[in-house]
Amino acid sequence: MDQIVLGFTELLQPSVLMMLAIGVFAGLIVGSIPGMNENIAFAVFIPFSFSLPAEQALALMVGIYCAAAAGGAIPAIMIRVPGTASALLTTVNGNAMARKGQAGQALSIAMTSSVLGGLLSALVLLVFAPVLATIALRFGYVENAALTILGLSSVVGLLSGNVLKGILSAALGLLISTIGFSQVTGYPRYTFGSVNLIEGIPFVPILVGLFGVAAVFDLLQDQIKGRRDNNESEKLPEIGSMHLGRSLICRLVPTWLTSATIGNLIGMLPGAGMLMAIYIAYDQAGRRFRKKFEGRAGEPKWDDGAPEGIAAPEAANNAVTASSMVPLLSLGIPGNSTSALFIGAMALHGLVPGPLLFTQHADIAWMIMVAFLACNILMGPVAYIVIRTVSRLVFSIPKNVMVGLILLLCLLGAYSDGNNLFNVWVALGAGVVAYLMKVSNIPLGPAILGLVLGSQMEASIANSLSISRGSWFVFIDPVNHPISVAMLLLAAVMWIAPILRGLRHLRASYFSAGTSN
Amino acid sequence: MYKSIVLGVVLGSGLISSVSAQDYPMKNIDLVVPFAPGGSVDVTSRLIAEAANQYLGDVKVVVSNRAGGGGIVGQNFVANANPDGYTVLAMTSSVVTNPQLKGAPYSIEDFIPVAAYNLDPEVIAVPASSPFDTIEDFVAAAEEDPLNMAVAGIGTSHHMSGLALTSSVGIEFNYMPAQGFGEQLQAVVGGHADGAFWPMGEAMVHAQAGTVRILAVASDARDANFPDVPTFEESGLGIPVWATFRGWAVPRGTSEESVTFLSELLKQVYEDEKYQQKMTDAGFDATYRDATSFQSLITSYTDQVVPIIEDNGLAR
Structure with a gap:
């Protein structure tokens, strides 16, 4: 308790609090610009952070990190272009709601979910960090391998219709992740002698391409279609009322709690990250929605404006933010690529994350933890102001101008990740591929998860087999690896449930056909 | 007659070299970090640039990140840069092995070592x-x-x-x-x-x-922070030193004056107490090896790793 007070006294210095607020504001803006994300913002900011005292620099980074994950939802809802990869799934139901004239509601759900997800995760960080860190340590090679399989399996529930196309998509993602110098064998694969491909396809540019550039092509298509049909170009949705009714809030509580829990658990496991969290949360929320609400009077279809479809990924991605600091602060192990950037920023100020931080620089360590709590509290009102002012202004830009602007920003974002022109080609290429996939009705989600999880899956399976001296039973060894067994069982359920549902459906239609004859 | 000509040439060249020494640096020096911001090479480079800029007056050492290909993109950029002394590579030991292991298009001879600032056993x-x-x-x-x-x-x-x-x-x-x-x-x-x-x-x-x-x-002496931890040699492991290094290098063809200037600059940085403290706090051991000593470090590292790469079939 004393330490939490220590953290607060450090944070409540006006200059530090001010930086946190600036960070939240900047994060919302950066998050809501397609092609920009918190990694790029940090890369730009870290060189400047030199001139600031450590506590101010870190408060600003905490603000950006939390708010960027929330800001991504704004363009996702308004124009169906996710601002960050973490808002990828928010586009589906969010934009559907906006097109029905409920943009304000959708934005409000997104921000409330982000704040709640973030707050729960900040509390977890503050109270349970040491306990959770020991759980993270139980994840070895075998458990990590099972985790990646569970993550990939979470897309099965999202595959409406053609499962084969989904598997094809996942295979494509996994294949792309094998490009580059293999850390397992030490040999290059599919690099075609290009220096740029030695480390594989650069990750930020390909993501920017898959969700940003591809969405631009989509908007362009709408434009062209609109012009051909000689229609007035469709206006961007009005933001409208942001008030959430009591019944809606009550109804979303279970989704918030489940999604925040999923985000917290995945966030603290090194390597998994936000994308996996949003897919699993979205899948969970979808199952619940279909069971409880779909088909009722006044309820939309899943994928067509269900509030749960916004609440789940938005609560989950913000729950990842603070929980990804759990292993970083307590052990020095970053939970994902963004929290890894905190290591660099801290090193510039002579701080090394890990157990020693709490003995040598307890003030800073606890300041970071309470900053996560404070920035989520700040985020609600700041988001309201940003949506009412900046976003309203931005979304009054004509749609065709917006399309060009977004494309430019995406390519700029891709380039600035390493200042390498090759990245621009990667982003454009990925955009074309994603657009073609969309046209041929191949879902993009499995490819992205395959891409994200591929190399971790490969390395952890190879290392597990190396430890077991080649025995595959290591993954289902209930004595030494119970966590792995449990996760694989859960993954199996994700595969079997839709099959059973399909069978039941088939049987029902068979019997009904039988009686009619 | 001849004497005066020789004298003239000697004096003249001395004059020219002293003039060119003053001529450099006339503009900002780009310190190319071939990795994204936030990594260890980036952090140490920024600490060095901060310290170096106190001694440089009007011009500055500017860190520029050129990431990609696991460092090879930025390393190759410097290998092909104009050797005018204004492009410096934050060099790591991977420059030695990348051509052989990963097919990097440069060779270690494309660089002139300036000075090493950190050894990591x-x-x-x-x-x-x-x-x-x-x-x-x-x-x-x-x-x-x-x-x-x-x-x-x-x-x-x-x-x-x-x-x-x-x-x-x-x-x-x-x-x-x-x-x-x-x-x-x-x-x-x-x-x-x-x-x-x-x-x-x-x-x-x-x-x-x-x-x-x-x-x-794996260093030639015990670490001051861990006086009880033996060296590899003391433990009978038969390897006196195994250390990666971080330093500065410039493209081949850079004038000797520039190399000397940069080497002296790093020495000044090394002697700065505040810089040493900052390096220690960030978890790095500040050291200084001048150009010659850095070259022999590179040579001995090369002699150490090349047979291992060849014997284990790691080369591309």
């Missing part, structure tokens, strides 16, 4: 809960059955340090590659791997925190 680390209390326990266990060792990747300097032990004392290892240090740390602290081959710079804070234990260090 290899250590053998084990979990705090490990049954191995000493390097002797570790070696004895490894002789029985290959131990599972976390490394940054196959073909990295850390993997090769293990291979070097196989050549020198015949103990074999099972390598568990994981790209990020965080993942390796998770595997070691959680007891999923028997140990790790790590650079001292990464291992130090975790050993001080008591989550891992360092059994031996």
Whole structure:
């Protein structure tokens, strides 16, 4: 308790609090610009952070990190272009709601979910960090391998219709992740002698391409279609009322709690990250929605404006933010690529994350933890102001101008990740591929998860087999690896449930056909 | 007559060289970091630039990040840059091995070493809960059955340090590659791997925190922070030194004056107490090796790794 007070006294210095607020504001803006994300913002900011005292620099980074994950939802809802990869799934139901004239509601759900997800995760960080860190340590090679399989399996529930196309998509993602110098064998694969491909396809540019550039092509298509049909170009949705009714809030509580829990658990496991969290949360929320609400009077279809479809990924991605600091602060192990950037920023100020931080620089360590709590509290009102002012202004830009602007920003974002022109080609290429996939009705989600999880899956399976001296039973060894067994069982359920549902459906239609004859 | 001509030439060239020494640097010096901001090369480069700029007056050392291809994109950029002294590479030992291991399009001869600012010796680390209390326990266990060792990747300097032990004392290892240090740390602290081959710079804070234990260090003298940890040589491992290095290099063809100027600049930086403190706090050991000494460091590293790459079929 004393330490939490220590953290607060450090944070409540006006200059530090001010930086946190600036960070939240900047994060919302950066998050809501397609092609920009918190990694790029940090890369730009870290060189400047030199001139600031450590506590101010870190408060600003905490603000950006939390708010960027929330800001991504704004363009996702308004124009169906996710601002960050973490808002990828928010586009589906969010934009559907906006097109029905409920943009304000959708934005409000997104921000409330982000704040709640973030707050729960900040509390977890503050109270349970040491306990959770020991759980993270139980994840070895075998458990990590099972985790990646569970993550990939979470897309099965999202595959409406053609499962084969989904598997094809996942295979494509996994294949792309094998490009580059293999850390397992030490040999290059599919690099075609290009220096740029030695480390594989650069990750930020390909993501920017898959969700940003591809969405631009989509908007362009709408434009062209609109012009051909000689229609007035469709206006961007009005933001409208942001008030959430009591019944809606009550109804979303279970989704918030489940999604925040999923985000917290995945966030603290090194390597998994936000994308996996949003897919699993979205899948969970979808199952619940279909069971409880779909088909009722006044309820939309899943994928067509269900509030749960916004609440789940938005609560989950913000729950990842603070929980990804759990292993970083307590052990020095970053939970994902963004929290890894905190290591660099801290090193510039002579701080090394890990157990020693709490003995040598307890003030800073606890300041970071309470900053996560404070920035989520700040985020609600700041988001309201940003949506009412900046976003309203931005979304009054004509749609065709917006399309060009977004494309430019995406390519700029891709380039600035390493200042390498090759990245621009990667982003454009990925955009074309994603657009073609969309046209041929191949879902993009499995490819992205395959891409994200591929190399971790490969390395952890190879290392597990190396430890077991080649025995595959290591993954289902209930004595030494119970966590792995449990996760694989859960993954199996994700595969079997839709099959059973399909069978039941088939049987029902068979019997009904039988009686009619 | 001849004497006066010779004198004239000598005086003239002396004049020219002194003029050109004053002429450099006339503009900002680009310090190319071939990695993204936030990594260890980036952090150390920024600490150096900060200190160096106190001594430079109007011009500045500017860190510019050119990431891609695991460092090769930026390294190749400097190899092909105009050798006018205004493009400097934040050089790591990977420049030595990248051509052979990864097919980088440059060669080590395309660079002139300026000075080294950090040496990072290899250590053998084990979990705090490990049954191995000493390097002797570790070696004895490894002789029985290959131990599972976390490394940054196959073909990295850390993997090769293990291979070097196989050549020198015949103990074999099972390598568990994981790209990020965080993942390796998770595997070691959680007891999923028997140990790790790590650079001292990464291992130090975790050993001080008591989550891992360092059994031996591959440097010519014991580390002041760990006076009880023996060197590889003392432990009978037959490898006097195994260390990666960080330093500055310029493209071949850069004038000697520029190299000397930059080398002296790094020396001034090294002698700055504030800089030394900052490096220590960030977990790096500040050191200084001038151009000649850096060159011999590179040569001995090359002599060490090339046979290992060839014997183990790691070359492309």
